Amino acid sequence: MAFLEETVRGIRKDIVKMIGKAASGHPGGSLSSAEILTLLYFEQMNVDEKNPRKEDRDRFVLSKGHAAPVLYATLAAKGFFPKAELENLRQLGSMLQGHPDMNKVPGVDMSTGSLGQGISVAAGMALAGKMDNKSHKIYALLGDGELQEGLVWEAAMAASHYQLNNLIAFVDNNNLQIDGAICEVMSPFPIDAKFEAFGWNVITVEDGHDFDELRTAVEAAKKSEDKPTVIICKTVKGKCVSFMENNAGWHGKGPNAEEVKQALAELEA
């Protein structure tokens, strides 16, 4: 347990540092989903950093592609590529594009960034797994604002129709999107009842930063017999950096040098 806590702390520090260096990027939704990715890559997923395209690996699709920094920091921590690469986030010629590129970054299973598309692709991956009688899982991470995209629900309908129980989607429910509170911009609530109505197995995690709760949810999701599972995680946008927490203003901007210093000091404490 201490290992996961230490790992996620390091990932958060890398997120703050790389977005500060790039002077642009999406810290809020990266920090809110850090525990989800840490649990998946360091405990739950069958992946091999030495062989990123291993055939029967579990797949992860970052449907909320703007949270690329948390994926990059996690993959680097896992050893898919050197941590030094994180300094090149969003720089000309860098493999670490503003949104993930599967052909540039070892360990990225799908290029994403345009919201709603990742979950649709993940459903296709899961269907392929079913066709070939494979046992690996497809994980996807959606934003709560992303649920406003119609394609999410086209994909949700299909995943249920094809009984894709090998598909496990997380919703990073931090309640904020660029323009403000999700319930003010365009409420996606009730999220659980919507997925239930679409035929999904629905699990709610009250604290999306609690590894035990997340683990229990994933273990239950893996046992789903004929339905895809959504794990709705209540999270805090900008988690662990006091001035970013619950502040939509930190959805998509980079901290300055002073702010990076303060954030790192808080993460060290």
Added chain:
Amino acid sequence: MAEKKSTRQAYGEYLVKLGEKNQNLVVLDADLSGATKTNIFKNACPERHFNVGIAEANLMGMAAGLATAGKVPFASTFAIFGAGRAYEIIRNSICYPKLNVKIALTHSGISVGEDGGSHQSIEDIALMRVIPNMTVLSPADAIETEKMMDVAMAIDGPVYIRLGRSDVPVLFDEDYQFEVGKAGLLKSGDDVTLIATGLMVGPALEAAELLKADGISARVLNMGSIKPIDTNAITEAAINTGAIVTAEEHSIIGGLGSAVAEVLCDGVPVPLERVGVKDLFGQSGKVAPLMEKYGLTANDIVTAAKKAIARK
């Protein structure tokens, strides 16, 4: 009278043969499998046919996902919904990551007929051509459709195949060879070159005969490969015949005419006349009167050829 067959029919039938040879081939449709003819494949191979319902965006997204796992998806619906509604999924989830998805869209152009302007795609070539990593193929008949499907299977990346609803004459025989990036020389000539694609290849051949009666020698090129396009054949035609006419069942903005104009601008600029839909939406009607109304007949090509020659 030559045998007639729609390119969508040829597509549906040949999918079965391709699917026998390639176990990774899967077919996706969006509730139009009767019209796109993928139901022929469905009947032969139901376990590899997926009808995702009336959801074209998800059609393309799921095709992308299947491709990441080594499947070779053929995704089909009408051109207006595939290239139009699902455009950005094709761009970002198929072409940006260069996934091996074949996008075979039927009911392109105004020859859709009675369904009218809302269903007649006159912009799909433009939309698909502009995306990096995409190959754009536009068959003239049933045989060329089959050959293009073979070629599409051999390409590791996204391919768009533009198919039609109406029956068109079978122009080629089984020995016909199609190569990506190569124009087919259908007729030699020195005074003007007619470059046609899709169901306008027939009228272009007819136009060449009409021009011959007027003492004009017209070269005819079949441009089935719109991207990559045969730069050499176009440049050679410009040098040797000095005037060019393009003919397509598509808007004159962004399609074959524009692609040829781009090549001419870069190389040997000569007079070019574009026969196509003139920045207008289509409408309901029978196919033949529609083609006449929108200026897509052999006579329209003849008029354009004479105009191009006069501009030399």
